[in-house]
Amino acid sequence: MGTSGPEEVKTALAGHLSRLWRYGLILTGRRDEAEDLVQATCVRAIEREHQFQPGTRLDHWLFSILRSIWLNEVRAQRIRRGEGIVDAETALVVDGAGQTEAAVLVHQVLREVAALPDAQRETVLLVYVEGMAYREAAAILDVPIGTVMSRLAAARATLGKLNMGKERSHDVRKGNDA
Amino acid sequence: MTNAHDNDLPTDEELVAYLDGELTSDTYGRMVRYLAIDHDLQRRLILLSGGQRPFREAFALLLEQAPQANLKATLASLPGPVGSSEVVRSPRGWGNTAKAMVAGLLLFMAGLGAGWLAPALNQRLWEQASDEGASADNWRQAVAEYLTLFTAETLAVIPDIPAAQEQELAAVGNRVGLKLSPQMISLPNLSFKRAQFLEYDNKPLGQLVYLEPGNGPVALCITADVTSGTDYQTEQRQGFNIVYWSRGRYNFMLIGHMPASRLQEYAGVLSYRLK
Known part of the structure; x- marks a missing residue:
């Protein structure tokens, strides 16, 4: 991949933004921080594209980068600022909850997972x-x-x-x- | 947990791995033996299988909430052009990676074969698939070789626990991205025994194994890939008859010792249900 350069990295990155954001939301519990995390992940991935191992999963590599930034930078800053843990249950509340049985079930699942x-x-x-x-x-x-x-x-x-x-x-x- | 028997009992972690199709070969046989006789263990399995949820569907809601416009705009502001297509998964990084790929069938739960066979088989398949001339057909060869490890006897000892089978199917379906249920995969005169998750060439491969009295093991294998939508084709490998086809983004393969015409009938049923 070392010869592909940032153009190909960016093209590939574009396919994973939503899933990265969702992972960021699970980690941070905050939508704005999740967005910042994705941005930082994109920057880091482009900087380090030569470190990507051909034949491995790009999305998994991006997840690792995002998690590393969360642990070492974002969460560390949050702790330094003395900020508390965000309630995941609040973060995972989805707007516009439907009234159908299926919608109720889906929201119930999100609440149950948020409580873990x-x-x-x-x-x-x-x-x-x-x-x-x-x-x-x-x-x-x-x-x-x-x-x-x-x-x-x-x-x-x-x-x-x-x-x-x-x-x-x-x-x-x-x-x-x- | 005070005596040797209790110490050997499968743990909750192993029960969940069993449900998830992730059990290692050395623990699978032990699990099957205990589940056949230990009612407490069966109750524990049912409790843990009750912990299954439609996770993927629920979390898809969060994907819809992602600020895609902002994220794409941010990416666009970084150096270089940006592709526009949003895909669920990247099939494989980027660039010319084919020659460097680690190929081979990874057996996450090879309990139906002797544990020592798996590494040898893996190595053989790796060498084969890494050849310069390796083609997309190799996954069918790998599956055929793997199925030679199965006998009617090895399948017959697997206890039929509907809750466990449903969970296995859900777990394997989750991995390949295809909804699977006992009703969808049931086939006349075949007894569904279990579903397991494998990998071939870094791609998820779901394998559903059936037992047919008289003809032994029959397997349905599914991989998710970019396909061109091919009609039913037949071939023979390792003494098995094979029918394979592709629909949408899935490749299917039905393999067994029964006549190809019967396999083709089953293929028609499955192709209709697994869309």
Whole structure:
């Protein structure tokens, strides 16, 4: 890729902006900061295009860059400024919530994922939303695969228990109706 | 967890890996054995499978909320021209990377074959696919070689747990970007046994394995790629009959020992449902 230059990097980058922003939103909890993160990621990717390994996933490389900027620069500044953690549940609220059953379900899923601990939420995004293999998510998160597995298991157990609770309350309602 | 038996029980992490099609070969056989006999483990699996959600659909809403105009304008302000097409995934970086690609079938869950076979097979496929003359057809050769590891007996011991199968299908479908459900993939006279996630040449490859009494394993394989939309074609590899075709952005391949005419009938059913 070293011979491709910034033009090709930019062309390729244009195809991933929305997904980068979504990842930035999950990390920062703020829409404006997510936008800034994507911008910084684009600048960094163009600067370092020679570091991209041919034959590997460009989007994963961009995710790694974005995460690195978040951890080492944006979050670090936020901590230095003494700012608190943004409530992810607020950040993931989507405007114009629909009234259909499908829309209600989708918003419920976002709320449930937002309520997970940060590390679990990020791992769920990479594996279950972005469709990454465990080893790919582990590489981006810079953790062992076992850590990815633990986070997913914890997230699934939490969500699974929520499901069981819903089923029980549904059964109780049905019983009352009867 | 106080005795050797308990210490050997699959963990929640392994159960989730099982549901996600990510179990390693050394733990898969153990998982299957325990799930067949351990009701507590089955209940745990059902709890964890209840943690599945339509994650991709839900988070697609956030993609719609992305300030695309601002992001594109920002990118445009940086040096160099900008492409305009927004794609879901980059198929493969950019530039001429073909010769440098790490090719080969990655077996994330090769439990149906002996664990020691996977590395040898992988190496062979890697060498083959890395040849100068390697073509897009190689993925079918890789799949055919992999399927030679399956026997009717290895599939017969896999317990039929509908909740687990549904989860496997959802997980594999998520990886290849195609909605998969038990109803969509069921085929007459074939017993669906499991779905697993593989990779070939850095591309996700979903494999759905069926068992047919008499003819043994049958597999449906799916890869997402840029396709030209080819009609059904037949061929033979490794003693298997194969029917392959492409629709939209997916390549499909149905492989087994049954006559090609029957495979083609199944291909017609699947092609209609998997759009």
